[in-house]
Structure formats: structure tokens, C-alpha cells
Amino acid sequence: MFSLNKTADWPNSLPSEKKEMFIDQSRKEGRTTRQNYKERLCAIREKRIETLREKRQQIIKKEADQYKQREQLTSDILFYGLWQFPETVDENLKELETDVSRKKAIKAQLIF
Numbered sequence: 001m002f003s004l005n006k007t008a009d010w011p012n013s014l015p016s017e018k019k020e021m022f023i024d025q026s027r028k029e030g031r032t033t034r035q036n037y038k039e040r041l042c043a044i045r046e047k048r049i050e051t052l053r054e055k056r057q058q059i060i061k062k063e064a065d066q067y068k069q070r071e072q073l074t075s076d077i078l079f080y081g082l083w084q085f086p087e088t089v090d091e092n093l094k095e096l097e098t099d100v101s102r103k104k105a106i107k108a109q110l111i112f
Helices: 016-080 086-097 099-111
Strands: none
Touching: 016 099, 086 099
């Protein structure tokens, strides 16, 4: 019979011992390939889980930092008071002794 696929006909042209040897070798390589695939799949899954953990930790840290900033801002407003009118701004700035404390108070008011 004439076949266009010579690769498929090649094993049939070999002696039976060599043919069996190639088939056994192919089976072993198939097992190894499947095992490598499973290991790689597991490694990819672990990497994804680790990436998600890292992202979650970053979110938690960011939220904690924001909480600390809000807490500090609230603390500053409680210390300096809430300045709602231009007159209170002038009065409160006169009461502060240093430029650093004035800048800090104005910054707290603006951010709030």
C-alpha cells in the first residue's frame, strides 16, 4: 500500500525488537513529559498564590498607612483646632510661636 505519510510507515519498517525499544522509550518519555508538565503547573499555581499574597500584603500596608495619616491629621486638627473663617486663621496663626508650627497648622487645615 502506498502512503503519503512516510513517518507513520517508518516504525513498521523496523525489526520488531527495535520497534518495541522505540515504543518503550516513547512511553517513558511521555511519562516524564507528563510529570514535568504537572510539576510546572504546580509551580505556576504556587507563583500565582504568592503573587496574590504579596498584593494583599501591599493593600493591607497601604490601608494601614492611610489610617495612620488620617489619625495624625485628626490629631493635628484637635491640637490646632478647626479654622473655618479667615478671622480665626489670623488669630490662631498669631498664637503660634514658630514658623514650623505655623506651617504645620496651615498644612493640617488645608489637608483636612
